[in-house]
Amino acid sequence: MKVSIDLDKCCGHARCNAVDSELFQLDDIGYALHADIDIPPGAEDKARQAVGECPERAISLD
């Protein structure tokens, strides 16, 4: 499973990071560090949760 983050839409709420700080890492000002994230097996539910948690709808499943 892969996840994409639209970095222009990301406004640094860090709700994805609150779901899983390893999967959804932040830069030095608290915005998404990576635009493309590979989701390891077993972490699919966390990825889906993060998609729903983003107030900006910046995260999508590929």
Next chain:
Amino acid sequence: MTAAQPEPAPACPVHDYTPYELKPLGGWTAFYDELRQEAPVVRNEFGRGYFIPTHHEDILAVLQDPETFSSEALVAYEPDPSYKWIPAMIGGEEHRQWRRQLGPYFSPREIEKVDARVRARARGLIEELAGRGTCDLMTDFALKFPTAVVLEVVGLPEDDLPFLMALEEDINHAIGDPGDVIRRKVTAIDAVKRYLDGKIAKRRAEPADDLITKSLDMQIDGRPVTDDELLNWWQFLVQAGLDSVAGMLGYFFHHLATHPADRRRIVDQPETIPAAMEEMMRAFSFIVTGRKVTRDTEIAGCPVAAGSMVQLALKMSGRDDTFYDHASTVDFDRGTSNHLAFGAGPHRCLGSHLARRELRVALEEWHKVIPDYRLGEGEPITEFGRSSGVNTLPLAWDV
């Protein structure tokens, strides 16, 4: 023949109420819920009039379109403000530069570093109260705790707390004739700026490990920030840091004092606190912000002309039952924190990570020491239709 203003579109019901009216706690929430049932957009004629989107989707759309909905004016009935809160009232590339430079000091990583100091502040205040058996949560804790944290982060002396709190009262809580309220607000904003002006020279002479010192080196478009810009930024920081967290604590503790099962859950399972907090922020968020319209547009089919003001009462989003199931119920198991209590778009609250940490620490530390409490005797609890919390919250507990 009357020189009439264009009629609002028929789909946009028109009201005429003052947001300065004090209602009993819950009164403004109930009123906003009614407005939502009426239409996706309503209009209030107060001041020069403004539009109020009542659903989550439209509020989010406005916040995500800063070019159409500019933050040059943030208060719907103050369309031409004489003050300039930085970086909130700045847009575009300049705004991005401010947020890039301020961001590191408010990032989750940075906030983690101040956890111990924030906790010590909370504990100190709570331990002072614990033996008394009663308090006014607002004046004795909620207004002091966040203010003290901000003073420490910014680099201002603790002794100046009462002075700044009195000015903050005028900025956010003045009651009375609207013209008088605005005059008091502007006077207080100027007073905070004059007070902060004295700190610039001091810090240039003797740099300290605080935000005032760090801000001095900031650059916009390759040139140093001016003293005026610094004052506008710090004044806004002091103001933003005081009221929002205090107001949120007021609503949190009111809910917990009146819902023993929810309070017991927090006491017995403190790991629930982060989820409980997010749910209460969704349900009780009281921040009311606004935007100025820069070009003719529409919101949910309602035509909105350039120059209009739009009011964004964030509670409208949180309690929208087309977006959240059973929106008016606080449910600690809801499992989502995608609310707009901190806004959205480029102006998403810079202090959101600090605010979340303060709120979490307050709930954690309070319930370790005072796990059982109830509403106490006191003045009626009231709230404004402005961006303000409750005025008082008497609590009582057995000692």
